[in-house]
Amino acid sequence: MRTIRKEFEALVYRGIKSHGLDELSSKLFATLYSHPDLLTLEELSEKTGYSFSAVSAAMKKLADLHLVEKTKKAGSKKLYFSIQKDMLKLTLDQVKYTNELMVAPAIKKLPGIIERCKKSKSEESEKTLRIIEQYYREMIALDLILTNVVELTDQIQEKRNKE
Incomplete structure (x- = not known):
């Protein structure tokens, strides 16, 4: 053993x-x-x-x-x-934790940062704006992916609980 x-x-x-x-x-x-x-x-x-x-x-x-x-x-x-021995739950908890600490705050704060950057007169503001806007699009996509993972995992857990 x-x-x-x-x-x-x-x-x-x-x-x-x-x-x-x-x-x-x-x-x-x-x-x-x-x-x-x-x-x-x-x-x-x-x-x-x-x-x-x-x-x-x-x-x-x-x-x-x-x-x-x-x-x-x-x-x-x-x-x-x-340790949580249910890998689905453990993974789901990590997904939620990532969303809570990284994705959700970024989605909330980035529109204001983008607007301030657009108003900036600095030479490098256009390059910076492109970087920030790309990051914002990635956070939106990541939020969609994480939301789908959570929903799918919930469905799988419900199915497992019925068996």
Whole structure:
């Protein structure tokens, strides 16, 4: 069973690393994903072979990215970590997080920036305007894509829940 878990962890590791996470964060993600129980920082350090402080810093980053959940057990001072094991939900949460932090604010603020740029008399304002307008079009397209991903994922989850 240990070999199967390690093979599965390697697969998850490669998949998550392809999204730009560093080696340690990817290993921690894969370890948590493949493990059925909550794990402490000490256990994660032992399982990955990295120092406690390195694991602690990486787990803070993963928590900030909403990729891991941390909890405390009654009567214990230790933090316990877990991960959402429903990849559809995890991916959907990341899509929503990206939309909330990047796309929605850009779509809201860019029209005002574009208008101010159009009124500018600077030599470089025309070139800057083209860059900003292109970025705005990309944000509109990305918003459409993310909205469709959310809707499709919701439909798939509803179907799965009925089965």
